[in-house]
Amino acid sequence: MYKNYLVVFFRKLVRHKTISLINLIGLTIGMTSCFLILIYIAFEFSYDKQHDQVENIYRIRLDLFEDGKRFIELPKCTPALGPALKRDVPGVKEFTRLLPLAFHSPVILNYTNRENREISFQEQKIYTADPAFSKIFTFPMIKGDLQEGLDDPSALFMSEAAAKKYFGNEEPIGKVIKMLYGNSTKLDLTVSGIFKDVAQNSHLKIDFLVSNKLLYPIWGGINNVEDNWEANLFYTYILTFA
Numbered sequence: 001m002y003k004n005y006l007v008v009f010f011r012k013l014v015r016h017k018t019i020s021l022i023n024l025i026g027l028t029i030g031m032t033s034c035f036l037i038l039i040y041i042a043f044e045f046s047y048d049k050q051h052d053q054v055e056n057i058y059r060i061r062l063d064l065f066e067d068g069k070r071f072i073e074l075p076k077c078t079p080a081l082g083p084a085l086k087r088d089v090p091g092v093k094e095f096t097r098l099l100p101l102a103f104h105s106p107v108i109l110n111y112t113n114r115e116n117r118e119i120s121f122q123e124q125k126i127y128t129a130d131p132a133f134s135k136i137f138t139f140p141m142i143k144g145d146l147q148e149g150l151d152d153p154s155a156l157f158m159s160e161a162a163a164k165k166y167f168g169n170e171e172p173i174g175k176v177i178k179m180l181y182g183n184s185t186k187l188d189l190t191v192s193g194i195f196k197d198v199a200q201n202s203h204l205k206i207d208f209l210v211s212n213k214l215l216y217p218i219w220g221g222i223n224n225v226e227d228n229w230e231a232n233l234f235y236t237y238i239l240t241f242a
Contacts, residue, residue, distance in 0.1 A: 144193020
């Protein structure tokens with residue numbers, strides 16, 4: 001039976017070459033498009049699935065209302081909200097606040113290597129975070145302890161690719177990188193850990209992590225982060241009990 005189908009198919013293919021070619025091209029384009037769409041949909045649905053506790057992670061959103069109508073939605077909120085939620089809401093297990101440093105002022109990192117050559121880049125994907133970051137998100141570490149390090153304002157954690165960019169084949173742990181924040185603040189940061197490059201299907205695009213305590217020398221403490229209910233600058237994530 002299948003042999004007859006093939007014979008008929010090839011006969012029509014030979015007799016009606018132009019129409020057959022158009023049909024084959026259309027079929028190829030259609031199938032290719034379907035496969036690409038399926039791959040795209042699968043990629044979108046895989047976002048942030050690499051985190052072990054993804055079902056219990058939530059980002060706090062700030063809604064602003066005027067005359068009873070919501071006129072703006074912000075993914076950021078005040079830094080005092082995270083500690084308050086953990087303290088006052090029984091279902092909240094942990095919280096962490098992320099601040100994109102480069103969003104507010106340029107951040108330049110500088111390293112002088114063994115040959116006395118300066119390696120300097122303006123970085124965009126540098127964030128401050130609380131120590132509980134590693135309890136909420138799954139960031140596989142190659143070297144170092146992320147939770148302990150994020151309690152140290154002088155510690156710097158880098159992605160594998162970022163470490164390669166600055167240090168090449170040198171051992172990165174213990175190296176000192178100078179950070180210029182804005183036009184005036186200069187700080188020395190010690191590389192305390194290396195984490196695996198963040199997956200493409202993650203909404204967190206991070207190459208560098210530092211402690212939120214770094215904000216004290218940068219911003220003068222912003223009136224004690226824990227009590228500040230005005231600066232809506234932080235991405236705040238909570239982990240709920242399963």
